[in-house]
Amino acid sequence: MDKMISQAVIRRLPRYYRYLGELLDDGVERISSNDLSKRMHVTASQIRQDLNNFGGFGQQGYGYNVAYLHEEIGNILGVNETHNVIVIGAGNLGQAIAGYVKFEKHGFRIIGLFDINPELKGKRVRDLTIQMLDDLPEFVKHNDVEIAALTLPKTSAKTVAMKVVNLGIHAIWNFAHVDLDDIENVVIENVHLSDSLMQLSYNITQHKN
Template sequence: MNGRTKISMAVIRRLPKYHRYLKDLLDRDIKRISSKELSDIIGFTASQIRQDLNNFGGFGQQGYGYNVEELYYEIGKILGLDKTYNTIIVGAGNLGQALANYTNFDKSGFHVKALFDINPKVFGIKIRDIEIKDMDYVGPFIKENDIDIAILCTNKDSAQEVAEILVSNGIKAIWNFAPTDLRVPDDVVVENVHLVESLLTLTYLYRSDE
């Protein structure tokens, strides 16, 4: 990970939030901002913001603060947004189709090249010009189209088997929406999005306020 392995996941998970708020500032034509002003907007302490950014070299100047455009660009580079990523979605049910319809993926450099499913009734259907294809052809498609990332939207029972197929065909990054934890080799990264777990966290927080 090019020297970033010692950086905590907590810091890494805050970076996208910095990036999103900095984009809002750019859209409002704000040129520079102090860590205190950024703190008031984002909700992290000014000290936390400075510590987070110092993990990557620090970008502020004393008495000036941060150049918003420069910081937005540099955090984007840290997050890998200076590149584009060829992506497939596996599982063309309601969730898979909804993700295919999400236009912000393209704006962020994630280009969905195809959806894959095992249901013959959906083969050939297009979602925003993205065709649903037979899962039997996922391996050749990955290789022929230099696919970087797979978005997994299958059910729990088939998720592990599908993940193994993806990995055996060269996929090194999986965004997993299936309600199970995947077992993958050490050189494959998985980001789990467990929707029900997130919802249960919400209900806990809601109940604790009663």
């Protein structure tokens, strides 16, 4: 598989996966790139180009097999395997993430919820018990943790991220309002909610004029 696939294509893949999942749920077996294009509001040529990065999947004039394409994109995205996730920061957002059952459907299994606030120790969130961050090294020894979601204040995010990486966790889903790009040997995906809200307000302003 081509390793030089742009992040722009990667950003679009989950959306394909989501639409194909909906088609599957609706019992659709086959779809042309034109029909998929109408549903997704992207051009058919964009769809063909994107999917060609991975070898195509379609037959000319015959369209895509929905189940097959869904499965294959799932494989590319790695969502047909199980990924163990811990959440560090058991505030509102951390509890929301930890309680979000939908992630499990896509193979992301939340297996631990950590905080530094002793008042939260032992509190239950769904089937998880909030643990103290000091217990993380021991937890990591006994559990195969692949991803750490950081729902922390920006002041502690970097320190905790380094700690996590030193414990051998090499993927961070970062909700803290800070970039963690300086840390080596780790894959990072940022969800900057304030940035997203600012894009919205920019587009509101433009829309008004």
